[in-house]
Amino acid sequence: MKIGIMGAGSIGSVLAQRLSAHGHHVKIANSRGPETIPADVLATGARAVPAADVAADVDVLITSVPLIRVPDLKPLLTDLPADAVVIDTSNYYPARDGHIAALDRGRVESRWVEEHLGRPVVKAWNAITAQSFVAYANPSGTPGRIAIPVAADDDDDRALGMSLVEQTGFEGFDAGTITDSWRQQPGSPVYCTDLTAEQIPAALGKAIAERSPKRRDLAMHIIAELMGDPTSDLGKDFLVRVNRLIYN
Numbered sequence: 001m002k003i004g005i006m007g008a009g010s011i012g013s014v015l016a017q018r019l020s021a022h023g024h025h026v027k028i029a030n031s032r033g034p035e036t037i038p039a040d041v042l043a044t045g046a047r048a049v050p051a052a053d054v055a056a057d058v059d060v061l062i063t064s065v066p067l068i069r070v071p072d073l074k075p076l077l078t079d080l081p082a083d084a085v086v087i088d089t090s091n092y093y094p095a096r097d098g099h100i101a102a103l104d105r106g107r108v109e110s111r112w113v114e115e116h117l118g119r120p121v122v123k124a125w126n127a128i129t130a131q132s133f134v135a136y137a138n139p140s141g142t143p144g145r146i147a148i149p150v151a152a153d154d155d156d157d158r159a160l161g162m163s164l165v166e167q168t169g170f171e172g173f174d175a176g177t178i179t180d181s182w183r184q185q186p187g188s189p190v191y192c193t194d195l196t197a198e199q200i201p202a203a204l205g206k207a208i209a210e211r212s213p214k215r216r217d218l219a220m221h222i223i224a225e226l227m228g229d230p231t232s233d234l235g236k237d238f239l240v241r242v243n244r245l246i247y248n
């Protein structure tokens with residue numbers, strides 16, 4: 001498949017490495033230009049291109065930028081083929097993105113993204129930390145393999161998202177429609193807690209819409225405080241341990 005990736009940060013870079021290693025034709029862009037994308041991101045065959053070129057002639061476009069930057073992408077999508085599937089990895093963090101009124105009122109994050117991109121999206125790879133994404137890729141059948149929830153309104157698009165998640169080393173879990181995707185947003189029990197496919201249904205089921213944003217902000221506060229303290233011994237899987245404690 002021909003895949004464009006908009007965003008070459010913690011998540012976009014790993015997606016480019018894994019999906020090109022799997023045999024896809026991958027191009028990747030950031031906001032500063034192809035020459036700024038590190039060589040290791042391109043080591044398995046992905047091509048660095050200007051942001052204006054990433055959407056043209058692709059089967060799949062993955063958007064992986066800070067949520068507040070999503071509206072900037074619309075003018076870059078004029079050449080995106082009408083039948084290309086858009087997969088978005090973004091999450092809303094007010095501490096990073098500033099307060100976005102619609103999201104503060106409880107709007108589903110991916111619906112806001114869809115409005116700003118002008119396209120339906122598949123929500124995938126949003127609910128795994130960058131650290132776990134790098135460290136815990138495993139082949140299908142590995143005991144305890146981590147699963148990643150994938151939501152989309154279109155069944156075929158969701159199945160495609162799940163198969164691409166699978167190709168990046170994680171089990172793709174069918175999490176239903178975008179309307180229900182608030183269940184995998186920051187602060188929910190499934191969010192960045194490294195669960196298996198067997199554990200995910202219970203986690204999605206016990207999500208509480210009003211509670212998740214409060215827990216998200218509480219966790220971010222604690223994480224920022226601890227990470228800013230040079231005397232803290234955070235240890236392995238620190239983020240996942242904090243998330244499991246607070247989001248459960």
Ligand SMILES: NC(=O)c1ccc[n+]([C@@H]2O[C@H](COP(=O)([O-])OP(=O)(O)OC[C@H]3O[C@@H](n4cnc5c(N)ncnc54)[C@H](OP(=O)(O)O)[C@@H]3O)[C@@H](O)[C@H]2O)c1
Pocket residue numbers: 006007008009010011012029030031032033051064065066067069072073089090091092125126127128129130131
């Ligand atoms: N980090 C995580 O643990 C994690 C996990 C799951 C999901 N997510 C979500 O996934 C998204 C990406 O996260 P990340 O951690 O990979 O972010 P990141 O490391 O901050 O990287 C963001 C990337 O987006 C690019 N970008 C920003 N504005 C752009 C624009 N207008 N056009 C083209 N490229 C643009 C940046 O390019 P420049 O550097 O050139 O500006 C950079 O390559 C976020 O929404 C985040 O919430 C993150």
